[in-house]
Amino acid sequence: MLERLAQGHEARITVVTPNRRLAQSLGSEFAALQRSRGREAWETADILPFGALVARLWEDALYSDLAAGMALPLTAAQEQALWEEAIHATRYAESLFSAGPAAARCRQSWQLVHAWRLSLDAAGFPNEDARAFLDWSGRYERATRARRQTDSARLPDVVAPHLGHAALRKPATLVLFGMDIVTPQMRDFMEAMAAQGSEIVQAAPPALRADVKRVELTDAKDEIETAARWARSRLSSPPGEGRGEGNPPRIGVVVPDLASSRARVQRSFANVMRPDHLIAGEPAALPFNVSLGAALSDYPMVADALLVIDLASHESTFEHASRVMRSPFIAAAEAEMDSRARLDAWLRKRCAPVVKLESMVAACGSPHAPRASSLVERMTRLAEFRKSGLFGPKPASEWAKAFSEALRIAGFPGDRALDSAEHQTLDKWHELLAEFATLERVTGRMGFNAARERLRSMAHEKIFQPEARDVPIQVMGILESAGQDFDHLWVMGLTDEAWPLPARADPFIPVRLQRAAGIPQADPVSSLELDRRITHGWTTCAREVVFSHPRMCKESELSPSPLIASIAQSPVGDLELEGFTTLREAIRSAGVVETIEDGQAPAVEITTRAGGTGLFKDQAACPFRAFAARRLEAQPLETPRPGLDLRDRGTLVHEMMKAVWTRLETRDRLVAMGHEDLDQLLGACADEAIARMRRTRADALAGRYAQLEHARLVRLADEWLDVDRGRDDFEVVALEEKHAVTFGGITVDAKLDRMDRLATGRAVIDYKTGECKTAAWMGRRPDEPQLPMYALGRNEDVVAVAFAVVKTGEAKFKGISRVANLIPGVTTIDKDRSPAAKRYRDWEDVVAGWRVELEATGRAFGQGEARVDPKRGKDTCKNCPQPMFCRVSEKAPFGAALDNDGSVDE
Amino acid sequence: MNERARVPDLDERELALDTSRSYIVQAPAGSGKTELLIQRFLALLGGVDRPEEIAAITFTIKAAAEMRLRVFAALRAARNEPRPDALHEARTWDLARAALERNDALGWKLEESADRLRVQTIDALCMSLTRQMPVLSEFGAQPDVIEDASMFFAEAARDLLETLEEAGKPDAADVAILLEHLDNDAAQAEQLIATMLAQRDRWLRILRHNCDRASLEATLEEVRRAAVLEARALWPEALPCPDDGDVDGWIAHAATFLTAKGEWRKRSSATAPMQEDEALRSALSTVMGLPAARYSQDQWEVLGAILRLAPRAAAHLRVVFARHGRADFMEFALAALRALGADDAPTDLMLVFDYRIRHILVDEFQDTSHSQFELLRRLTSGWEAGDGRTLFVVGDPMQSIYRFREAEVALFLQAWRDGIGTVSLAPLRLSANFRSQAGIVDWVNASFARVMPRAEDIDGGAVKYSPSHAVHPAAGKAVHVHPFFDGDALGEGRRVAEIARETLAEPGRDPGKLPSVAVLVRNRRHLDEVAPRLREAGIKFRAVEIESLGHRPAVRDLLALTRAFLHPADRIAWLAVLRAPWCGLTLADLVPLGTDRNLTVWEAMRDETIIARLTEDGRRRAVRTREVLARSLAARRRASLRDSVEGAWLALGGPACVESDTDIADAETYLDHLESIEEAGTLGDLANFEASVEKLYALPGLGSPDCVQLMTIHKAKGLEFDTVIVPGLAGGGGKDDRELFLWMETPGSSLLLAPINPAGSSKEPLYELIRRLDKTKAGHEAGRLLYVAATRARRRLHLIGDAKRDDDGAVKEPSSGTLLRKLWDVVRDDFAVPGERRRQRGEARAAVPPARQGLLRRLAIERSAYAIPAAAAWNAPPEARARDEIEFSWVGDTARRVGSVVHRWLQRIADDEAKGWTRPRIERELAAIMNELSARGVVEGELAKASARVIDALAKTLEDPRGQWLLGPQTHARNEYRISAVIDGVRRDLVIDRMFEDLAGAWIVDYKTSSHEGADLERFLAGEEERYRPQLERYANAAGKPGARRGLYFPLLKGWREW
């Protein structure tokens, strides 16, 4: 056949293939033949898939006097939109999960209906699913008819009647190459061609006598790796006849289910062909190509373009906004990389999970915000453009323009020089926008959200792969392998479940109808026949053929496909693989690890205050934690959460109580106050607390939720005041007061929630909204040193320390005092029930103990003590953000000794 | 033969092969039920019209694969091998033979199309149903499966809570009520709703009941009365008590005898005898805890809100699923149920599949959930005895241990009693044990009759013990109990190691093989002291799904790298990267890099004044790391995230830093996982990703397969070992979470519901009442868990527990909820060893051994140099360019499309040698041209302008003498001439617009539809010539006419350049 093609255009031969891949591969083969004959240039052979031939003939008609009458075929996106419209017009739409995927399925069924000439007649469609399809397809068909449109499923039937027209250029000879399935529609079309004088010839690749082996490998991963090593070993073997001396052989690898394992295949082959490809400076030239591609929306550049459009909508999630801020595809991304990251980290503490562009821009304007001026300037302009350019219903072409403008404002695609793949991706994106614009022919005007969703799903549907160079190794799916020939072929994954392919009838068309029409996928026996033919095709299309199957998948044992089981199994050794080392192994085997002692950081240079009492808390819990958090500022990035988190809610309660006691001052006043006055006072206090909170968390504390929070604060405070009312007389003498204290040479700010003057002295009080125990002040390395620090730091006469538990239904004091009965719930140390209290005789003893511990803790921090020593093992580490930094799991592997949860026998 | 004689249940096994009847089979541990299922399957094959008519449902994919494998093995044996002599094997052979005959007669080709054998999990079955019924299942098209949908549950919960702000919507009011009830704790509300969604299949069913206040309160009254009647029945006749109907009186009455904790008050002579009666105490305690007869106003308000919100939450979840195009298995099950149709209008599967399911086999039926049960009911609806359709369910209620996955053992008991739907099931009970030696079987028989409840109780999930008979004879002492005291986990760990060592010294079952040993625990943390002790003793072990992947140092390092790569301001991650072994900076060197909080660590690393403050060694390390990271950051988002992270890891020497090969495998698991989650080279939600890593397990050690296995009892289900060691018997199970609402169904199947306790309130009696029922069920399951553990053993069983003693040295009863408590009656005497209470330790032992607290493990970089393995040798051709770069310019879509249409027309006109083509004729083609432009994608609004341009270009050409010459008759003329040529080693396909010969010789012409506004046309054209010279050069060479004249024609400009 290639010989006849070589006669050039005069011979008027056209070759039709079942898919594009085969057309390309025949084209390459033809080129190789020409080059092997020493030619530098030749007339291009006319080889194309069936669909392309039909489209070409249709175009011929379009440029002839038939033009005015020709229906226009829809683009894929237009088809999709019309199907969705058809579905939405029916009662099914409401209950369906989502119309988009259903429409996509319908398009497949619609192809089948025409390719196999199935009659859409209600009598043959007795079940509900089929009836729904009947309904939808009726609507779809009418909609396209009204607009004089057609689609790829019907195009052959549109063109066939006009084949006689001279403008439609028909070949003298039409070769059908490698067609495993000829549908009735194709057959009719060919007959029509024949009637117009084209000679129709069926051709198949010449059968080779192959050396066929079957190997079993551990699992899918092992299969891919072994196939890659095999391909590498074959790369240097001589090519078959006709491929030209010095050229590499053609190697094929067939991977069923390639779509889901594509990334792994790509990687394994790259690792084997060029072990250092991931660390090589410039992108490596690799001798293989994996067919199929990824969805366009999965390409980072396109994904980020979509995010920019997202950001320009009414509101978007913070995570999306954050990705835009960190995107390399926005102008000045390189110059501002660090400052944008800092800005992002700063915003994380202040934003809600769903944000409006305007309020983000406003937040960035704060004098405390890290500067990223180019970014902020662009976001500001984007916010302005949003108001003018992204409102109201518009036709798709207007949206396409508006989206382009939004991207232009954002400085898309950034300053970094594009590489070849990115260039092609950008092109594809522009094409997509252009195709999107043409949607207006079927959809009319749409709002911003509809437009954005449509564009997004188009990007998701569009499978794209940047073009690569000509390579000797082709990795492909089953269907693409049909008809190609190779020097060496490997087909993997041939388990009994995967091959023959399970018969899968189309769900929208009655199975009986499909069987009657002879659709192979609809019937196990005919599907088996087809797959048997394909298997046979493999065994004759190369000189060497290897079939492989995995033994295991996860924990399940698998069997070889019955279609290859009769081939004797060969050991892997028979494949004659070259020895080969992975980069990982090379690095690992050369590695030398040393262990040094490094638990002590340099001493602290004391200049200013080192922060709050939390420093002592950290140091006591785990020295490394204090080192990390207090000296290296190792704080976690926050994740915006809806509503308020525990800490925010605690802060609110603190603010509330502060407001209340700022107003009340003494118990006398509290007791004297009437119900109504108190209610009013509490309301005002809650207003104040919430207003303060809003300064940092405006988004999180709004609307109805804020009202509920207001009510809660009033309720809590009211409940709490009952406790205060039940006490002896006191006066609140300090609220939220800061005070410098020094222990072990380390000075920090101790912040006190409240101090009361009692008859005999003062009580320091800490509001708690969560769990708390007096034991947290006692023993070595106290868990909650704050109150002791404050009590020791004040020279006033402190006679009690207490937690004020402000919790719904649990309002009470907990604490210890010098003498009994100062405050309800606060006891002397000998009455304290925590086991740790046993070590103290009396109040003075407690106070002395505090001083010893705090001095030691401060000294340890100051000296740079930074050992990894979590006080209570797992429990201490549980809420600590540092484990990846401190490497605790390396020091206490596999739970060894980490069981010690500090629980004490009762 | 001898053995066969000892099989006590041959009759039952034979009955089970009667393919005309439906059965429910109780098959205790070791009874060989898989074999029975296979025989039944083969028997059924011999009688159906299509193999697809039989559906076998297994619990796991692994079980399905195994069953399929064995069926095929049987078919192969029957095809290729002679009939075996042994009775049992011969029976299988006969059945397989009959199946083959059927296959051959009806042309199934079963042996070649394995898929026709429908052996699958229930999930797979549901998916096959929904796939074929896209509309009835309401999916539209099959979504992808997501195994762990917890983040979707949370998303749906958030969506629901957000309706709070949609003023006026009824949901808003309900959300407000709920939040208020929960102290406005949105995070807790979110979590509760998410948890609720995870089990929606249970309550969606419940909520179809009548949930109005009156009927619920009627049930409440019924429950109250029942409790009183139970106490009344036990109450000593001699003593006074209130009337039966006076529930509140009884509550007060009970409180006079019991303390608030439900213990007897001080003895008095009158009550002393009564106080021996534990059943009475328990009944009184129940009475004392009874809720009020009516819901309080608040309770009812919040319950109402929850009941309205629950289905809304499920609806939000569907939206979330649709948004992501994925759904969990439960959603598939619900969809499959929908697809099967309501009871009164079932879907006719014949129309969907072209065959009907006529026989169903279900394995592990004891772990069926409500929705699965419902599915079976619908699949078999209308089946009747003797109509040729059968159901065959096999399981062992004594091994039902999957409550946490919604398994409901009551369903087995119910099916045993009532059948399933319209199908009545004949019960069969197997009793032969082919697994364990008689010593074990006898001990299990004796013990579990006491561990398990004496009486069956369907609603309480209580399963009675059913004994087995050992087929294997006794072989030495089978069961050993090892007592420990007062929290001696260390001692337990050491004992496990001792037992393992002694056992491994014994001969195995097969010569040359070690005996298999498993350490089974209820909870992973019970292994915390075991693994280190085994390691110390030098015993190799595999910990199967025990350790969280996220805790492995190698994985943490990769995670640090991932986070650092994603966010330059993630300080912890960056510092971790610097501290990790590949960089290994000391604390002293970290200080200068981390001190300034206004710089990112990455900025500090690039600041030479800061770098100068490091030690020399630190500087070298930091700079080396900086170089690697600078390279990957510069190329960020070009490769996949996985490749970027792995690339940096390799370049830094990550693989050199790991401790074992397992770490490398774990690293791979992590990277694979990263790849499966990443989107477009980045992560959508880092927190979710980190949580998902926590849920993965590190690989078991890569030791030999016959080393000691460590696993949970759940994981061991279906496995067997020579020796089984069960430590940690005194440990608790998992934690029990609060739920938004609880319900119970009374034996009369009326419903009782309770909302969660309001924030801060003490336990509400109604909620606690139902919770207690749940706890009872959990208690029963604990007993069954113990049964599963004990019956894994073939030869020896070691039970290790820990009891507390009081100050007098007396052993205390183990706390409730532990396995030891369940077993206490049996092993109490083993714990009666003299001893004293161990005093508690003074100071807690340091969690990290002091010697390791300050260690830094790091790469000795200079000594770790390696050679890069060679790349495959091949001659790469130059990179193919996507197209001729000069064509690349983005001239605007419409202009480009106008260009292509003009080209196509010029071709057509030239084909006609321009005969008869005039401006008016062109103008008449307006409609066609518009059509063509549309087809090329020109949008509506631009059509008029674009078509005018096309016409303009064509007409101008026709009017231009040069155009007439060009398109007119010429010799050897070719239009759109396609040639291929090898240029710079690469094949290119070229299209020459026009080629001909005239007196001047050969011409090669290209059309350019460029336009030009303004003056100086000549200069523009000169520029164009310059630009396109190389292109035409190539054309001329490729066409083999290097001497040809070249021409550029500009139709819109009537411009011409030639050379």
Ligand code: SF4
């Ligand atoms: S994770 Fe644990 S060991 Fe590490 S710093 Fe935090 S508390 Fe210390």
